[in-house]
Amino acid sequence: MRSHALLDELQWRGLLYQHTEEVADALNGGQVGGYIGFDPTAPSLHVGSLLVIMLLVHLQRHGHRPVALVGGGTGLIGDPSGKTAERPLAEPDVIAANTAQIRKQLERFLDFSGPNAARLVDNAEWLVSLRAVDFMRDIGKHFTVNYMLQKDVVKGRMEAGISYTEFSYMLLQAYDFLELRRRHDVRLQMGGSDQWGNITAGIELIRRVLGADAHAITAPLVTTSTGTKFGKTEAGAIWLDATLTTPYKFYQFWINIEDRDAPKYLRYFTLLDRARIEELDGDLVEHPEHRNAQRTLAREVTKLVHGDKAVSAAEEVSELLFSGADPKALSRDALLALQLEIPVFTVEPKDELTTYDVLEATLVGPDALFASKGDMRRMLQQGGVYLNGHRLGAERLPLTPGDFLGDEFVLVRKGAKSYGLVKLR
Numbered sequence: 490m491r492s493h494a495l496l497d498e499l500q501w502r503g504l505l506y507q508h509t510e511e512v513a514d515a516l517n518g519g520q521v522g523g524y525i526g527f528d529p530t531a532p533s534l535h536v537g538s539l540l541v542i543m544l545l546v547h548l549q550r551h552g553h554r555p556v557a558l559v560g561g562g563t564g565l566i567g568d569p570s571g572k573t574a575e576r577p578l579a580e581p582d583v584i585a586a587n588t589a590q591i592r593k594q595l596e597r598f599l600d601f602s603g604p605n606a607a608r609l610v611d612n613a614e615w616l617v618s619l620r621a622v623d624f625m626r627d628i629g630k631h632f633t634v635n636y637m638l639q640k641d642v643v644k645g646r647m648e649a650g651i652s653y654t655e656f657s658y659m660l661l662q663a664y665d666f667l668e669l670r671r672r673h674d675v676r677l678q679m680g681g682s683d684q685w686g687n688i689t690a691g692i693e694l695i696r697r698v699l700g701a702d703a704h705a706i707t708a709p710l711v712t713t714s715t716g717t718k719f720g721k722t723e724a725g726a727i728w729l730d731a732t733l734t735t736p737y738k739f740y741q742f743w744i745n746i747e748d749r750d751a752p753k754y755l756r757y758f759t760l761l762d763r764a765r766i767e768e769l770d771g772d773l774v775e776h777p778e779h780r781n782a783q784r785t786l787a788r789e790v791t792k793l794v795h796g797d798k799a800v801s802a803a804e805e806v807s808e809l810l811f812s813g814a815d816p817k818a819l820s821r822d823a824l825l826a827l828q829l830e831i832p833v834f835t836v837e838p839k840d841e842l843t844t845y846d847v848l849e850a851t852l853v854g855p856d857a858l859f860a861s862k863g864d865m866r867r868m869l870q871q872g873g874v875y876l877n878g879h880r881l882g883a884e885r886l887p888l889t890p891g892d893f894l895g896d897e898f899v900l901v902r903k904g905a906k907s908y909g910l911v912k913l914r
Contacts, residue, residue, distance in 0.1 A: 493517050495551040496706075501763060502756040504544065504708045506682045509692070512704040515676060516553070520605060523548050523677035523706075524556035524669055526563070526612075526662065527595070529587040533730035534594050536720040536742070539758055539790070540711050542598050544679045545607070546760070549599060555607045556675055557595045561588045562616025563661050588613075594729050597794065608673065615668045616661065628664055631697045632690065659687050666691030667698060682707045711757070714749035729794050735829045736795040740803035743787035744780070748773060751782040759789040802826040809900075810908065816877045816900045824895045831908040832856035838913050844876060844886045847899050851909045858903045868903060875902040 493516040499505040515521055525541045527534065534542075545555040561584055592609055599607035666688070669675035678688045688705040695703040711719040720727050727742045728734040734742075746754055751773060755766045773782040791800045805823035808814035810830075819827070836842070836850040848865055851858040859865040868874050869883045877892065877900050893899060899911045 493551075495547060495553070498547055498551065499544070499706070499708070502547075503753060504540070504547070504757060505706065506709040507685055507705070507707045509704045509706075511702065512677065512706060515702070515704050516551075520553055521677050521704075522554040522556055522669075522673055522675040523679055524558050524610075524666075524675050525679050526558045526560055526665065527591055528560055528563075529584050529591055532587050532590055533728040533733050534591055535729060536727045537711060538729070539794075540708055541680055542595070543758060544706070544708055546598050548677075548679070549605055549607060550760075552605055553677075554605045555599055556669065556673060557599065557607065557609050558665060558669065559588045559591055559609065559611045561585065561611040561613030563612055563658065563665070590730065597796075610669065610673070612665050612668070616664075619664075624660075624664070628660055628667075628694065631694055632660060632663075659690050662687040663691040663694040666703065667694050670695050670699060670701060670703060676702065677704045677706065679706045679708070681710050683710060714747050731795060731799070735826070736791060736799035737803045737806050737826050737830050739794065740787045740791045740800070740807065743790050744783045744807070746783050746786060748777050748782075751786060755782060755786050755789075759786065759793075761785070761789060798822050799826075806830060810906075813878065816894055819894060821895055824898060827900075828910060828912075831910055832858070833910045833912055835912050835914045842888045844881055844888065847876065847888065847911045848874065848881075848901065850911050851901055856909070858901060858907055858909045873904050876900070878902075 493513045495516055496505060496508070496513055523545070525545055527538065545557060549555045588611060595607075595609065601607050601609075666675070666678055678691060680688060685705070685707050688707070692703040692705060695701055713719050722742065724738075726734075727739060731739075743754075752766070752770050755761060755769060759766075761769075769782045769785055772779065788800055788804070791803060799822075802820065802822040803826065805814070805819055806826050809816060809819065809823075809827070832851075832854070834850040834853060836846055839846075848859070848869075849862070852862065852865065859868065865874070866883065869881055872880055872882075874881045877894065888899070890896070893913070897913045901909045901911060903909075
């Protein structure tokens with residue numbers, strides 16, 4: 490089998506797990522359309538989706554044509570891959586809304602113009618109008634039950650039980666591949682290694698119905714060195730939607746990656762070249778305390794998902810909360826980001842606003858910084874209260890316009906780590 494630049498790239502990045510024998514010949518023969526399917530049963534993709542998104546990114550960067558298939562049809566059923574139990578079925582209007590959101594997210598990664606423009610396709614185009622009798626007659630006849638039972642996606646559920654609905658998912662995904670081959674000349678399907686059985690079923694269907702070739706590439710499933718599920722935290726999943734996981738929290742997820750995982754994730758999730766990544770590998774070994782690998786990882790992935798401004802704001806907020814950076818140096822974007830991460834209180838403006846007015850504002854609500862006025866005074870006397878980074882004494886001091894960040898905020902800190910942002914109403 491001849492080599493191909495895309496396969497070489499995926500290989501050194503650790504992104505190549507399985508592939509069909511003739512895929513390199515197909516890639517060497519000219520531009521190839523390749524697709525990956527995305528499940529729209531959640532309102533956003535999450536960091537676990539990034540691995541397969543990067544497969545499409547690399548496909549396009551090597552001159553081929555990426556197709557992102559949003560499962561508006563199959564999402565009504567649900568993929569049993571990796572699941573141990575039947576999951577609730579989503580309503581059509583929910584699937585439609587989620588599909589629209591996922592389209593926007595994928596557009597951040599792929600170029601939809603030019604000679605190898607990416608394409609977004611929704612399999613609802615052909616699945617929703619598909620008649621059951623036609624499907625069973627024209628598609629079902631090509632698969633024996635024995636063939637389907639040998640697939641890992643089915644075998645893993647036999648003991649616990651699997652409904653006919655999820656059992657049939659393999660045929661629907663195979664039909665997707667067939668329709669994409671017919672409609673858009675897509676000859677390659679990619680995905681995680683748990684999709685191998687579904688992908689090869691599609692290859693078999695294309696061979697039987699069209700007498701044509703088709704190919705597969707899969708990437709390894711993402712794991713962590715500690716054995717925990719990648720992308721899961723105590724707070725839940727890490728989403729690509731900024732309203733579900735803020736860019737700051739997204740950045741912090743990556744910067745807190747274990748040393749043992751950082752080299753692998755730099756290869757998986759960034760577009761840095763081999764020389765730069767190997768340089769970071771060496772720095773991690775020699776100076777792990779600097780965490781340069783993690784900082785670079787956080788910066789690069791956050792930039793891909795949320796853009797340069799979000800990276801800058803996340804870095805500014807991180808420097809403030811963890812390194813004691815000067816609050817007055819915060820940009821407007823960083824102040825907006827900070828409001829999403831720490832409690833925000835309000836104070837009524839008046840002719841002579843004082844430090845006590847600001848501090849008393851933080852006594853209100855479930856996130857109050859102080860338990861009472863007495864607690865606040867004790868902390869002031871002990872030197873444990875800071876306004877915009879400067880320690881306050883017990884005296885009541887007037888505030889000037891220069892004390893306000895962005896003309897409307899004052900940052901209060903209690904002790905080492907408890908922060909609150911007081912905003913002029």
